[in-house]
Amino acid sequence: MTEILSINNLSYKRNLTSILKQVNCSAESGSIIGLLGANGAGKTTLMRLISGAAKGFHGEISINGNTQDIERKQLVSFSHQLDGVNSHDRMEKIAEFYQAVYPDFSESAFKRLAEFLELDLHQRLGNLSKGNRMKFIIAITLSRQVQLYLLDEPFDGIDSMSRKKIIASILQWKPVDATILISDHHVDDVANILDAVLIIKDKKMVVSEKADKIREEYGQSIEDYYESIYTGGKEND
């Protein structure tokens, strides 16, 4: 397997406060990776740094050998939360905007995903339930044809039926050689589909393991392993 993402000695501060310290990790192409950590651990920040949305870090982030922010932006599809988008706009119009901005946006993939997720594209963004808004974000994000997708907490506040639908869409629509990094603090949602696990705690990447190793060699479920890390089962300094 080839390595799509490599992070070396990444440190990041905001307003003189350290948010991430000496993070090292990598990701193999074609895998689904869980980025786990408690609230405020730094998951969103790390995704913003990988995608090139946040700048000013120390260390190196490389995607397929590309290390510049501008290059990474083109290679990564990041599930930003549509905060700046007009809530009166209909989903179909927002999708057109994405198509205009991202040359790799596939209209046909978007339509198939929207249908699979049972989205009515005539609806206005502001009228969507939390679950449908997240499904729309997933559809937009996975419609770009890139090698690395970053899904930030796609199950936050989502009911179990919608969670299952979102997981099914990830499994069905992921290109074989594409890599998906999914952040979550309720690992139960995604444990079964993960190939690898990254865990952030106390500003550091304390775990970077293959999921099978945790299940087979450590004899633990991903959920129990994650809990043991957070309750002090593993040294993190």
Ligand SMILES: Nc1ncnc2c1ncn2[C@@H]1O[C@H](COP(=O)(O)OP(=O)(O)OP(=O)(O)O)[C@@H](O)[C@H]1O
């Ligand atoms: N713009 C900012 N300025 C200063 N501190 C920030 C800023 N954004 C995030 N932080 C801090 O960085 C830390 C990591 O936040 P981040 O949102 O990346 O965590 P997270 O793991 O995604 O959390 P959650 O699961 O709650 O979404 C937190 O302590 C947060 O307060």
